[in-house]
Amino acid sequence: GDSVTQMEGPVTLSEEAFLTINCTYTATGYPSLFWYVQYPGEGLQLLLKATKADDKGSNKGFEATYRKETTSFHLEKGSVQVSDSAVYFCALRLINAGGTSYGKLTFGQGTILTVHP
Amino acid sequence: DAGVIQSPRHEVTEMGQEVTLRCKPISGHDYLFWYRQTMMRGLELLIYFNNNVPIDDSGMPEDRFSAKMPNASFSTLKIQPSEPRDSAVYFCASSRDRASTDTQYFGPGTRLTVL
Numbered sequence: 043g044d045s046v047t048q049m050e051g052p053v054t055l056s057e058e059a060f061l062t063i064n065c066t067y068t069a070t071g072y073p074s075l076f077w078y079v080q081y082p083g084e085g086l087q088l089l090l091k092a093t094k095a096d097d098k099g100s101n102k103g104f105e106a107t108y109r110k111e112t113t114s115f116h117l118e119k120g121s122v123q124v125s126d127s128a129v130y131f132c133a134l135r136l137i138n139a140g141g142t143s144y145g146k147l148t149f150g151q152g153t154i155l156t157v158h159p
Numbered sequence: 160d161a162g163v164i165q166s167p168r169h170e171v172t173e174m175g176q177e178v179t180l181r182c183k184p185i186s187g188h189d190y191l192f193w194y195r196q197t198m199m200r201g202l203e204l205l206i207y208f209n210n211n212v213p214i215d216d217s218g219m220p221e222d223r224f225s226a227k228m229p230n231a232s233f234s235t236l237k238i239q240p241s242e243p244r245d246s247a248v249y250f251c252a253s254s255r256d257r258a259s260t261d262t263q264y265f266g267p268g269t270r271l272t273v274l
Binding site for chain 2: 076078083084085086087088091146147148149150151152159
């Protein structure tokens with residue numbers, strides 16, 4: 043079945059450090075890929091997305107590139123802040139040959155990021 | 160836009176009681192999703208609706224769970240009878256259409272504790 047695997051956490055960094063959270067996927071179709079972020083006590087928010095191979099999604103200094111050859115969508119940020127402390131979820135959403143989505147998001151298990159001053 | 164609204168935000172109940180969780184999707188969104196989040200299983204899709212019709216309920220754990228969407232602006236997830244293992248955070252999400260680029264918008268969640 044379709045699945046998403048994220049690097050296990052928690053990840054603890056100092057402020058201004060470089061961040062990478064690995065994400066790989068398996069899918070029977072051709073997925074769109076997403077990163078969601080969940081701040082403490084809140085729901086999930088879309089951070090960035092990419093819909094085809096070699097697309098780069100970016101937002102708030104975060105980036106991820108859709109790598110079809112390695113089935114990966116790793117999240118990176120050059121300099122993290124304390125306010126980036128949250129849980130990060132990688133997810134995929136399948137589209138069919140007609141280009142319309144089935145609608146169902148499949149999530150990874152989440153990676154807890156803690157950034158210290 | 161007010162975003163996806165869920166109520167209550169917290170619910171504490173005793174085993175065997177009926178629990179009803181409520182969701183108001185973003186106006187104009189045709190898709191509504193119910194998810195459950197636990198430490199052990201992460202985020203799981205329970206059921207989703209398109210234009211108020213249930214499309215995929217394969218994630219609903221058992222017959223104790225039921226979901227309805229009587230109109231485009233309201234959905235409920237009911238657990239009857241509730242059990243301690245149902246304790247989790249339940250999220251509702253909505254999206255506009257089926258396009259692959261479409262974003263699902265999540266509500267703040269309902270934290271359910273069954274004693």
